[in-house]
Amino acid sequence: xxxxxxxxxxxxxxxxxxxxxxxxxxxxxxQLTRLKGLITDNEDKIYQALKQDLGKSExxxxxxxxxxxxxxIDHSLKHLHKWSKPRSIATPMVAQPGKSFVQPEPLGxxxxxxxxxxxxxxxxAPLIAAIAAGNCALLKPSELAGATSSLVAKLIPQxxxxxxxAVVEGGVEETxxxxxxxxxxxxxxxxxxxxxxxMKAAAEHLTPVTLxxxxxxxxxxxxxxxLAVTAARIVWSKWMNAGQTCVAPDYILVEKGFAPHLIxxxxxxxxxxxxxxxxxxxxxxxxxxxxxxxxxxxxxxGQQVVYGGQQEAGERYLAPTLVMAPEPDSAxxxxxxFGPILPIVTLDKxxxxxxxxxxxxxxxxxxxxxxxAATEQLxxxxxxxxxxxxxxxxxxxxxxxxxxxGVGNSGMGHYHGRWGFDTFxxxxxxxKRSTWFDVxxxxxxxxxxxxxxxxxxx
Ligand code: NAD
Numbered sequence: 001x002x003x004x005x006x007x008x009x010x011x012x013x014x015x016x017x018x019x020x021x022x023x024x025x026x027x028x029x030x031q032l033t034r035l036k037g038l039i040t041d042n043e044d045k046i047y048q049a050l051k052q053d054l055g056k057s058e059x060x061x062x063x064x065x066x067x068x069x070x071x072x073i074d075h076s077l078k079h080l081h082k083w084s085k086p087r088s089i090a091t092p093m094v095a096q097p098g099k100s101f102v103q104p105e106p107l108g109x110x111x112x113x114x115x116x117x118x119x120x121x122x123x124x125a126p127l128i129a130a131i132a133a134g135n136c137a138l139l140k141p142s143e144l145a146g147a148t149s150s151l152v153a154k155l156i157p158q159x160x161x162x163x164x165x166a167v168v169e170g171g172v173e174e175t176x177x178x179x180x181x182x183x184x185x186x187x188x189x190x191x192x193x194x195x196x197x198x199m200k201a202a203a204e205h206l207t208p209v210t211l212x213x214x215x216x217x218x219x220x221x222x223x224x225x226x227l228a229v230t231a232a233r234i235v236w237s238k239w240m241n242a243g244q245t246c247v248a249p250d251y252i253l254v255e256k257g258f259a260p261h262l263i264x265x266x267x268x269x270x271x272x273x274x275x276x277x278x279x280x281x282x283x284x285x286x287x288x289x290x291x292x293x294x295x296x297x298x299x300x301x302g303q304q305v306v307y308g309g310q311q312e313a314g315e316r317y318l319a320p321t322l323v324m325a326p327e328p329d330s331a332x333x334x335x336x337x338f339g340p341i342l343p344i345v346t347l348d349k350x351x352x353x354x355x356x357x358x359x360x361x362x363x364x365x366x367x368x369x370x371x372x373a374a375t376e377q378l379x380x381x382x383x384x385x386x387x388x389x390x391x392x393x394x395x396x397x398x399x400x401x402x403x404x405x406g407v408g409n410s411g412m413g414h415y416h417g418r419w420g421f422d423t424f425x426x427x428x429x430x431x432k433r434s435t436w437f438d439v440x441x442x443x444x445x446x447x448x449x450x451x452x453x454x455x456x457x458x
Contacts, residue, residue: 006174009166010181013109013136016163023106023134025084029077031131031160035124036073038159039066042151046120049147053119055286060240065121068397072125075400075417076132083132083421086430093457097434104425106134108184113175113198115189116288117244117338119145122212123152126187127165129420135185136164140178142190143171144288183207185424189246191336192409210413210423212246213406214336217365219249219393220353220379223258225369230391231265233369234342235273237393239320242285243340244292247365247387247394250336251326251343253353259346263322266342267307270320279310279317287316287339296339299332308340350375357383362408367393386410 021027039046043066050056050065086101110130114123123141130137139156141149153167168178179186179201188198189212202209221230238249254262274281287293293316300309300321308321323343326332332343347353357366366385370376376390386406389396396402397416405414415423441450441457 006168006177007181009168010109010138010178010183013138013164013166014182017106017108017136021161022131022136022164025080027161028080028131028134031164032073032077032080032128034159035128035131036070038155039069039073039124042155045151046148049145049151050120052147053116053145054241054244054288055284056241057283057285060283060285064118064240068121069124069128072128072400072417076128076421079418080132080421083418084134091431094454095431095433097437098431100429100431103428103430104133104422105428107424107426109136109138110185110187110424111138111140111178111181111183113140113186113188113190114142115246116142116144117241117246119148120152122189126189126210126415126420126424129415130187130424131165132421133424135424137166138178138183139165139167140175141167141169143169180204185210187413187415187423188212195411208413210405210415211411212404212413212415213364213409213411214246214338215361215363215406215410216250216333216336217247217363217367217385218353218357219252219367220350220357220369221252221254221258221262222350222368222370222372222375223255224371224375225391226371227261227265230369231262231269233392233395235266235269235320237367238342239270239273239284239340242287242318243342244285244288244338245394246338247397248338249342249365249367249393250363251333251345253345253347253350253356255350256346256348259324259344263306263324263344266322270307274320278308278319279312279315284320287318290316292316292339293318296337296341299330299335299337299339299341303330303332303343306344351378354378354382357385362386362406362410364406364410365389365394365396384408 047058047061050061084104086103089100091098091100112126119142123139141152149169153169156167182205185208186202187210192213195211195213199209274284278284296318303326304324306322306324308319310319318340321341326343362384364386366388368379368390387396400417403414403419404416405411441453
């Protein structure tokens with residue numbers, strides 16, 4: 001799409017929003033139902049595209065993309081009426097007789113920029129929230145997941161209201177052009193550096209942003225955890241999508257004496273899940289492209305690999321890999337890994353995990369495996385993270401009533417369920433006063449008696 005047509009496209013979306021068509025609950029419900037049809041009618045094509053882009057298995061694609069999205073649509077359809085109703089608020093004595101409420105209203109035309117690792121889910125989950133809230137939307141899928149990007153660009157116009165929802169495909173050049181336009185909100189999913197670019201562009205138009213970024217999500221394993229379940233859940237959450245998950249555990253923090261037990265348990269689970277040779281497993285994914293493969297391969301240079309490490313560049317295959325005691329200032333421990341390498345950082349005492357976490361940027365997710373309520377409380381009270389999951393990895397994503405988003409360097413704002421509805425709504429404050437009673441204390445001419453009465457009712 002040329003620069004001119006991107007500008008025209010955005011202008012057409014703004015005009016359509018002004019027609020008020022998208023405000024009606026019937027329109028929103030119809031679009032959400034059609035979006036569900038888009039997904040269910042084309043399930044096999046979606047699986048094929050995800051296999052082509054990331055070597056994802058059908059089950060993984062269902063859990064993290066297709067099933068996730070249809071569940072999100074059902075949840076939104078079920079609650080839409082309630083979410084969109086005026087929300088009653090108490091009115092203070094000074095404003096009596098009167099009533100107050102919050103009236104959610106759509107923002108207008110929003111931009112949704114997706115990332116490549118869950119290329120279908122990360123583009124369409126924000127769209128569900130944007131439609132539920134009654135907006136027009138422009139979608140920009142990630143060019144790195146090319147098969148999914150073209151499938152989305154082909155299907156959206158076939159199923160959804162073309163005047164309200166549009167797709168622009170492309171990379172940096174097209175996104176830069178898109179970002180020159182004025183939107184009423186931008187939700188961006190991706191890395192920190194581009195997040196800054198998006199925020200700068202948005203500032204030109206004073207457009208609010210939701211930035212769904214990443215970072216290094218620590219996983220603290222205390223020696224009083226349930227070892228077998230802990231290992232299974234770490235392996236599931238780390239090696240899904242070959243570790244290319246924003247909320248995957250990035251590294252483990254564990255006491256020295258317990259580390260060998262944990263490593264053995266993780267190895268056992270890896271073999272249970274992916275067999276002796278994960279390269280042959282249909283359930284194990286591949287790295288998105290050669291650049292990311294080379295980046296991950298470099299992380300392993302000079303590291304003490306205690307399991308895995310096998311690579312085949314032609315296939316972009318990197319085995320599930322465990323690295324023991326990496327140097328804190330190595331690239332592996334400074335950059336977000338976003339791949340199938342799990343470093344094990346050992347501590348003398350598990351309490352040292354708090355300092356280790358707090359000395360680094362605030363993570364998107366933080367995991368703790370423990371049987372102790374006191375350890376749990378300590379971590380919850382003394383650290384900060386976008387989300388915390390105790391005794392599991394990324395299962396918190398399965399609860400649509402929990403907000404999803406980062407804090408500090410891991411992002412700003414949130415979505416999922418009603419949180420997404422609210423992100424794409426303006427929560428308009430409304431007060432309605434009655435006129436049958438009108439005390440004159442606030443009106444000039446002022447005197448000490450009026451002031452005394454005001455102080456009394458405040
Ligand atoms: P990416 O390369 O797919 O980029 C994301 C989007 O930004 C794409 O649509 C891309 O076209 C666009 N883009 C890239 N460069 C640009 C530029 N210079 N100007 C404007 N737009 C540009 O994805 P990525 O950044 O490699 O994604 C990986 C990161 O995303 C990781 O840090 C990961 O943790 C994070 N992530 C976060 C979430 C979340 O929900 N919080 C989900 C997935 C990924």
